[in-house]
Amino acid sequence: xxxxxEKKLFIETLGCQxxxxxxxxxxxxxxxxxxxxxxxxxxxxxxxxxxxxxxxxKPVQKLFSEIGQFNKKKKNSAKIGVCGCTASHLGEDIMKRxxxxxxxxxxxxxxxxxxxxxxxxxxxxxxDYDDSTYQFAASGMNMYKSSVNISIGCDKECTYCIVPATxxxxxxxxxxxxxxQVQKEADRGIREITLLxxxxxxxxxxxxxKREKYSFTQLLRDVSEVExxxxxxxxxPHPLHMDDEFIEEFAKxxxxxxxxxxPLQSGSTSVLRAMxxxxxxxxxxxxxxxxxxxxxxxxxxxxxxxxxxxxxQENFEDTIDVINxxxxxxxxxxxxxxxxxxxxxxxxxxxxxxxxxxxxxxEVIELHKKHQSELMNAYIGKTVNVFFDSLKANGEVAGxxxxxxxVFVKGSDDLLGKFVDVKVTDAxxxxxxxxxxx
Ligand code: 5AD
Ligand code: SF4
Numbered sequence: 001x002x003x004x005x006e007k008k009l010f011i012e013t014l015g016c017q018x019x020x021x022x023x024x025x026x027x028x029x030x031x032x033x034x035x036x037x038x039x040x041x042x043x044x045x046x047x048x049x050x051x052x053x054x055x056x057x058k059p060v061q062k063l064f065s066e067i068g069q070f071n072k073k074k075k076n077s078a079k080i081g082v083c084g085c086t087a088s089h090l091g092e093d094i095m096k097r098x099x100x101x102x103x104x105x106x107x108x109x110x111x112x113x114x115x116x117x118x119x120x121x122x123x124x125x126x127x128d129y130d131d132s133t134y135q136f137a138a139s140g141m142n143m144y145k146s147s148v149n150i151s152i153g154c155d156k157e158c159t160y161c162i163v164p165a166t167x168x169x170x171x172x173x174x175x176x177x178x179x180x181q182v183q184k185e186a187d188r189g190i191r192e193i194t195l196l197x198x199x200x201x202x203x204x205x206x207x208x209x210k211r212e213k214y215s216f217t218q219l220l221r222d223v224s225e226v227e228x229x230x231x232x233x234x235x236x237p238h239p240l241h242m243d244d245e246f247i248e249e250f251a252k253x254x255x256x257x258x259x260x261x262x263p264l265q266s267g268s269t270s271v272l273r274a275m276x277x278x279x280x281x282x283x284x285x286x287x288x289x290x291x292x293x294x295x296x297x298x299x300x301x302x303x304x305x306x307x308x309x310x311x312x313q314e315n316f317e318d319t320i321d322v323i324n325x326x327x328x329x330x331x332x333x334x335x336x337x338x339x340x341x342x343x344x345x346x347x348x349x350x351x352x353x354x355x356x357x358x359x360x361x362x363e364v365i366e367l368h369k370k371h372q373s374e375l376m377n378a379y380i381g382k383t384v385n386v387f388f389d390s391l392k393a394n395g396e397v398a399g400x401x402x403x404x405x406x407v408f409v410k411g412s413d414d415l416l417g418k419f420v421d422v423k424v425t426d427a428x429x430x431x432x433x434x435x436x437x438x
């Protein structure tokens with residue numbers, strides 16, 4: 001086959017890290033099979049892709065306003081594709097609302113990108129489709145860190161969440177494929193790898209073939225044996241599956257970054273029940289304490305939804321109580337947003353007035369800011385070990401500590417790809433500043 005003429009791809013990614021990785025796969029596949037290279041100039045692109053998120057309503061509204069703008073400004077011949085969770089969820093309705101869209105590709109169908117890209121009107125959104133053994137072309141955007149998907153879909157039924165409807169049932173990618181992929185990444189110089197899935201620590205629940213029991217903890221052990229990989233991260237885990245074996249591995253395996261995401265969602269046992277989260281306030285606190293006790297310096301991050309339907313002031317105060325007890329290092333806060341195809345829609349008559357939701361959100365944000373300042377200021381004067389991975393426009397070099405705190409220093413690209421001791425001289429709520437210890 002003769003080499004195709006080079007074309008330009010502009011891609012915008014909304015939402016979570018899974019979407020970022022899916023976009024990397026899209027870029028790699030289109031490069032390998034269709035000779036596309038990425039441009040940051042939308043008006044110069046031959047293909048415009050927006051990789052969407054539907055977890056809350058706002059990003060969905062953003063999608064339509066954005067593709068409308070793209071359509072006005074793009075080159076005449078340029079195509080527009082809508083991929084990701086909103087594609088799964090709205091399917092061909094996207095084309096009804098925006099007829100200039102050329103194709104729609106769901107979050108579980110990313111491997112079909114090379115087929116739909118030249119098929120005007122294609123809609124691929126099957127949530128039963130099994131992408132779990134597809135070998136994507138090699139991506140390779142960052143030279144020092146990257147991520148690998150370990151599962152697709154989600155088997156949980158959290159009552160507020162649209163993800164099971166957009167990404168389908170959970171299927172684990174075979175461990176040998178994951179290890180092979182991680183090895184490939186290590187061979188091109190990657191030192192830090194993030195294992196990705198909607199619910200990483202239920203890994204092994206279902207494979208597309210029959211095989212022996214194999215857990216997330218086992219996967220962590222096997223990935224940590226890959227030569228060249230020095231830091232392992234994973235997201236998102238579910239607090240329910242943080243069993244003792246997992247916590248022990250997390251604590252004692254030196255390659256595992258000591259930062260863990262524990263999505264609380266609510267501190268109230270009755271709201272957690274209505275959300276179908278599967279743990280209680282006490283259960284969550286017990287696990288968080290165990291992790292803090294076993295892992296000195298651990299950073300714990302979380303997601304919180306305020307104003308879930310029926311959330312009373314007392315329920316909300318339980319959330320505040322958990323925040324005060326755990327003192328999270330980072331909180332991603334959300335006000336409940338009713339989503340189609342979710343069980344919580346049945347609680348519509350118990351929805352919380354928006355002003356109350358906003359006030360609760362502000363209270364969480366303010367309390368968290370206070371905790372963040374205390375936690376970050378405690379680093380000043382200490383020496384931390386940093387893996388530097390990027391050069392900033394202002395000449396600073398940025399990296400992350402083992403417990404995934406961002407650090408900036410003055411320096412050069414000599415530092416990139418290295419683990420270096422840094423004395424912390426200053427802190428903001430979200431990052432540290434320091435000087436390299438020579
Ligand atoms: N409303 C608000 N927040 C939500 N999330 C998921 N669904 C909703 C919703 N309907 C949040 C959860 C989840 C994060 C990725 O998004 O906190 O952990
Ligand atoms: Fe959504 Fe719950 Fe699955 Fe997370 S675990 S993706 S919140 S259903």
